[in-house]
Every structure is written in structure tokens, then in C-alpha cells.
Amino acid sequence: MLPPAASSSDRPAIEAVDLVRTYRTHTGVIRRHRLDVPAVRGISFEVRGGELFGLLGPNGAGKTTTIKMLITLLLPTDGTARVMGHDVVKETNEVRKRIGYVFGGDRGLYDRVSGLDNLRYFAELYGVDPAEQKRRIAALLEMVGLTGREQEKVEGYSRGMRQRLHVARGLLHDPEVVFLDEPSIGLDPVGARELRLTIKSLVDAGKTVLLTTHYMFEADALCDRIAVINDGRIVAMGTGASLKEAVANRTIIEIETFGVSAESIAALRADPDVVEVNMEERDQSQILLVQSETGTAITQRLLAKLGETRIGKVVGREPTLEDAYVHLIASTSSAEGAARAALVG
Amino acid sequence: MSATRTVRLVWFVTWFNVRMLLASEFFILTTFITPLIFASLAFLLFESGGRQGGQTLMYVALGTGMMGVWSTTLFGCGGAIAWQRWEGTLELLVNAPSRYDFILAGQTMGAVVLGFYGIVATLVWGVVLFGMPLEATFPLILPLSLFAAVVSLGSLGMLIATTFVLYRHANALGNLLEYPIWLIAGLLVPIATLPVWVRPLSWLLAPTWGMEAIRGAATGTEPPLLAIAMCFGLAVVYYVLARVMLVVVLDKARRDATLALQ
Numbered sequence: 190m191l192p193p194a195a196s197s198s199d200r201p202a203i204e205a206v207d208l209v210r211t212y213r214t215h216t217g218v219i220r221r222h223r224l225d226v227p228a229v230r231g232i233s234f235e236v237r238g239g240e241l242f243g244l245l246g247p248n249g250a251g252k253t254t255t256i257k258m259l260i261t262l263l264l265p266t267d268g269t270a271r272v273m274g275h276d277v278v279k280e281t282n283e284v285r286k287r288i289g290y291v292f293g294g295d296r297g298l299y300d301r302v303s304g305l306d307n308l309r310y311f312a313e314l315y316g317v318d319p320a321e322q323k324r325r326i327a328a329l330l331e332m333v334g335l336t337g338r339e340q341e342k343v344e345g346y347s348r349g350m351r352q353r354l355h356v357a358r359g360l361l362h363d364p365e366v367v368f369l370d371e372p373s374i375g376l377d378p379v380g381a382r383e384l385r386l387t388i389k390s391l392v393d394a395g396k397t398v399l400l401t402t403h404y405m406f407e408a409d410a411l412c413d414r415i416a417v418i419n420d421g422r423i424v425a426m427g428t429g430a431s432l433k434e435a436v437a438n439r440t441i442i443e444i445e446t447f448g449v450s451a452e453s454i455a456a457l458r459a460d461p462d463v464v465e466v467n468m469e470e471r472d473q474s475q476i477l478l479v480q481s482e483t484g485t486a487i488t489q490r491l492l493a494k495l496g497e498t499r500i501g502k503v504v505g506r507e508p509t510l511e512d513a514y515v516h517l518i519a520s521t522s523s524a525e526g527a528a529r530a531a532l533v534g
Numbered sequence: 535m536s537a538t539r540t541v542r543l544v545w546f547v548t549w550f551n552v553r554m555l556l557a558s559e560f561f562i563l564t565t566f567i568t569p570l571i572f573a574s575l576a577f578l579l580f581e582s583g584g585r586q587g588g589q590t591l592m593y594v595a596l597g598t599g600m601m602g603v604w605s606t607t608l609f610g611c612g613g614a615i616a617w618q619r620w621e622g623t624l625e626l627l628v629n630a631p632s633r634y635d636f637i638l639a640g641q642t643m644g645a646v647v648l649g650f651y652g653i654v655a656t657l658v659w660g661v662v663l664f665g666m667p668l669e670a671t672f673p674l675i676l677p678l679s680l681f682a683a684v685v686s687l688g689s690l691g692m693l694i695a696t697t698f699v700l701y702r703h704a705n706a707l708g709n710l711l712e713y714p715i716w717l718i719a720g721l722l723v724p725i726a727t728l729p730v731w732v733r734p735l736s737w738l739l740a741p742t743w744g745m746e747a748i749r750g751a752a753t754g755t756e757p758p759l760l761a762i763a764m765c766f767g768l769a770v771v772y773y774v775l776a777r778v779m780l781v782v783v784l785d786k787a788r789r790d791a792t793l794a795l796q
């Protein structure tokens with residue numbers, strides 16, 4: 190491993206201070222108008238060495254932009270960030286030597302050659318000692334469960350295999366800090382579980398991991414601490430348990446409905462004992478998630494307010510991290526964002 | 535990075551890019567078939583114009599071969615970067631701890647080396663179908679001429695490739711540069727026949743000197759050593775310009791977030 194920039198052992202592995210990133214785009218063909226789109230609006234956080242830190246937020250919240258600034262792919266519009274004590278703007282090469290990163294999805298691999306060729310190529314680019322390459326690649330293939338498949342062309346890999354190859358690629362040069370940007374996106378449940386085990390093993394090996402995800406259970410199961418990001422801002426930060434405390438005194442009443450009207454939902458929201466109502470669309474039904482601070486005693490009253498709406502299952506339960514997340518997102522979004530968050534749940 | 539590591543890196547990237555390009559059917563068609571079509575057309579045109587003889591045939595074969603090399607250089611550099619952008623690997627290469635100019639040099643060299651197949655193919659084509667005598671006036675200098683041409687075209691390709699890194703639609707520039715360079719660099723028509731004001735432009739181009747170096751060694755019509763020296767000199771100038779451009783281009787790409795755009 191490379192030495193950190195400073196001798197202080199309590200220096201955070203990742204440090205972001207008031208990071209801002211604005212994208213500039215244009216509209217119109219003949220009369221072009223410049224448009225500045227803020228993606229990250231001043232976020233600050235620290236990740237300690239050996240910690241698994243989660244950035245949790247909906248699509249478009251600014252998670253990937255934040256990671257891209259930290260891995261030196263994007264310049265911040267404002268603010269500063271350091272990784273292992275090195276500035277991500279001024280000391281890009283020092284940062285790059287110390288980090289590995291994995292983006293979710295199908296892209297980022299050479300499809301027309303084998304998985305082994307991909308790893309050998311990136312091992313060269315990442316400056317892995319030639320004498321070390323063979324052993325390192327074999328160990329990583331074993332770790333991600335691709336031993337025996339490495340000679341096959343990547344174009345024939347399943348999505349899970351590609352994702353595991355991504356992880357192996359990101360670890361080739363034994364980085365101290367690993368950035369994982371929605372690594373389990375699109376994976377089947379078994380593939381996602383295997384990937385989570387791999388991520389846990391990284392932390393066991395002493396690496397610092399920054400993980401972005403929009404899967405609450407994934408963040409809850411893996412992360413030491415979580416920052417909830419929405420609309421380019423961090424709206425809450427803490428352990429999974431501390432985030433749940435935001436809704437700890439609430440009860441969730443789940444009501445399955447078929448064809449519920451906007452008026453009925455408005456009637457629920459108007460109830461003095463109801464704190465929040467969110468809706469999840471299913472194939473044929475809608476699940477109303479009613480948050481209340483007075484327990485399930487109000488259930489009959491709520492059902493009466495739904496009038497003629499056809500009702501399915503009704504369940505009362507304790508709040509989860511997902512409820513806390515929905516509450517945080519809905520309460521911090523713009524009007525448009527709140528509507529979207531309420532619909533996607 | 536040590537010199538050994540640098541050479542190894544450039545060699546490895548060159549080899550990898552050759553493999554990647556050979557995996558593309560479109561590239562194979564462009565590189566392997568097109569020079570033969572160019573050569574056939576040119577042989578027949580010269581023949582119908584009453585220009586015959588071993589020297590003429592050799593002039594045509596080398597010229598059409600070089601046309602293929604230039605096309606492959608443009609396609610290999612631009613196409614490879616466009617394809618990497620599409621596959622999402624461009625960000626990984628640019629963001630690797632290794633210097634990106636070495637990576638780009640290796641990628642460009644891969645394309646140019648493959649392109650030189652065109653010269654071999656058109657020579658064989660000329661011998662087999664048109665009875666061209668295969669002989670070189672300076673056989674010992676010819677390999678040096680070929681090497682000088684590879685290096686200078688590679689450096690020019692690298693300079694052009696810097697724009698491909700920044701702009702996702704730079705392929706249009708690549709296409710635009712194909713035919714004019716054939717003409718200006720004197721690949722099929724002697725530069726002396728071009729308007730006087732075009733000639734300084736020709737002298738700035740690697741294909742001009744690469745062509746002169748190879749033709750000079752093969753046919754003895756021009757002294758090859760000056761052209762060889764110009765190839766190496768231009769290669770240094772192109773490389774320095776490419777490095778400066780890369781600093782600007784990569785900074786702009788990080789500022790404008792263009793690397794991931796398809």
C-alpha cells in the first residue's frame with residue numbers, strides 16, 4: 190500500500206467539504222439557451238479509514254456525481270475533497286493510485302475479449318508489478334467466483350458475472366479506498382447477495398468503502414454509516430438505527446387498494462392523526478403507506494375515509510429504514526420531487 | 535514511471551488495441567479489402583492513361599498502400615476512442631494511474647501498425663495481378679523508411695485522437711480528413727502538380743514525408759534520408775503538441791463531463 194499524504198492516523202480516508210457540481214447544458218437548436226443544472230449543492234461528509242459508508246438516495250439525487258468528483262473524473266464547481274489526504278483536483282495521480290472504483294451496469298468492459306484479457310490489460314494500466322499480476326488476477330478471480338470462466342469472452346457473461354468482473358478490475362492494484370456506484374443494480378437476488386458478501390469481505394480486508402445505492406435494505410445490511418442524499422444535498426446522516434429513529438415513534442399502516450382516488454388520499458392526509466401518506470403502485474393495486482403516531486387504533490377510521498374504494502390486505506407494522514428514507518426524501522424534496530418520491534415509494 | 539515500464543505499457547496497449555481492432559469486422563473490411571480496391575482502380579487508371587512500367591506500378595502500389603494506412607490510422611484512432619466511449623472504458627483509461635499519453639500512443643500505434651498491412655497487400659496485388667517487378671533501390675534503408683513512417687503517422691494520429699477524446703462526434707472530423715490528405719500528401723498525384731500555396735501544408739503532414747521516405751528507398755527517385763529525418767522530426771513535434779493538447783482536453787473533459795457521453 191502507498192503511504193497516505195499526512196502522518197496523522199486519524200485523518201479521514203475521504204473528506205468532502207461543501208462540494209458543489211453544476212452541469213452546463215443548452216436548449217434549442219437555432220436560439221440556443223445556456224442552462225445550468227445543479228447536481229450537487231454543497232455536501233460535506235467524512236469517511237473514516239476501514240469504514241463502509243453509504244450514500245443513499247433516489248435516481249438523480251447526486252450520488253454518482255459525488256463519486257465522480259471524488260475519483261477525479263469530474264472537477265467540482267466549488268468546494269474541496271481529499272482522498273487519503275490528497276486533493277482530488279490538484280493531486281489527481283496520487284488519488285488515482287490509491288482508489289479503485291466500480292460502476293454498476295453493463296458498461297466499462299471490453300466485450301470482445303475474455304475476462305482474463307480485460308484484467309491483464311487493466312493490471313498494466315494500473316501499474317501492477319508484472320511479477321505480481323498472475324497471482325493477483327488469480328486471487329481476484331477466485332474472490333469474485335469467476336475462476337474457470339476467465340477465458341470466455343465477456344460478451345457471453347451474464348450481468349452478475351460482468352459485475353463481479355468489474356469488482357475484480359477495481360481491486361487489481363490493491364487500492365486503499367474503493368468506490369462502488371450502485372454495484373448491485375440489475376442483478377438477480379442471488380447475484381446481489383453474492384456481491385454483498387464480496388463487499389463485506391473488502392471491509393474485512395481493511396479497505397475503506399464508499400457505496401452508493403438506492404436499495405434501503407442493502408445500505409442497512411452493509412453500511413456502518415449512511416448519508417441520505419436528495420436533490421444534491423445530504424438530508425440526514427448516521428447509522429441505520431439512528432436514521433430509523435426519525436420515524437421510531439410511528440406505526441405504519443399498509444392498506445392495499447384497487448383504484449384509489451386522489452380525493453381519498455387527500456382525505457387520509459387531512460386526518461389529524463395521520464403524519465404522512467405515501468403510495469406505491471403495483472400491477473393492479475396501490476399500497477397506501479400511512480404513517481401515524483397513534484398506533485393502529487385509527488385503522489377503521491382510515492378505511493371509512495376511503496369510501497367505496499375496494500380494499501385488499503390491511504397490515505400494521507413497525508417502521509423500517511425504508512420508511513425513514515421515504516420520510517426523509519418526501520420531507521426534503523421540492524414539490525415536484527416530493528410527488529415523485531411519493532409515487533415511487 | 536521507469537523507461538522499461540513505459541515501453542512495456544505502450545507495447546501492451548499496442549498489442550491489445552491490435553487484438554480489439556481485429557475483432558471488428560468493419561475494421562477488417564476497411565483495412566484489408568479497401569487498399570486492394572484502391573490499388574486496382576489506380577493501376578487501371580494509370581494503365582488507361584498510358585502510364586506503364588515497373589516504376590509507375592511501384593509508385594501506384596506504394597501510394598494506394600499509404601492511402602490505406604492513412605484511412606486505417608484515422609479509423610483506428612477515432613473509431614477506437616468512439617468505441618471505448620460507447621463501451622464505457624474511456625473513463626477508466628483516462629482515470630488510470632498510468633499516463634494517458636502513453637496509453638493513447640499505444641492505441642494509435644496499434645492502428646498504424648495494422649494499417650501498414652495495406653502497403654504489403656498492394657505490393658503483392660501489383661506483383662500478382664499487374665506483373666509489377668518487386669525490387670527496391672535501397673533495400674537496406676527501406677525498413678528504416680517504413681519505421682519512420684509508422685512513427686510519424688502514429689504521432690499525427692495521436693494528435694488527431696486528442697480531439698476524439700473531447701468530442702464525441704469527432705468522427706466527422708476523421709472522415710473529413712481522409713480524402714484531402716490523400717491528395718495533399720501526394721499519395722497518388724505528385725505534390726509538384728498541386729498549387730504552390732498547398733505545398734507548405736503538404737510539408738507539415740507526416741504522410742507526405744512517410745510516402746517520400748518509402749518511395750525514395752523503393753524507387754530511388756528521391757533521396758530517402760531527408761524524408762526519414764523529417765518523419766522523426768515531425769513525430770517529435772506532433773507528440774509534444776499532443777501532450778499539450780491532452781492536458782487541455784482532459785481538463786476540459788473533467789470540467790464539462792464529456793467523457794461518459796455517448
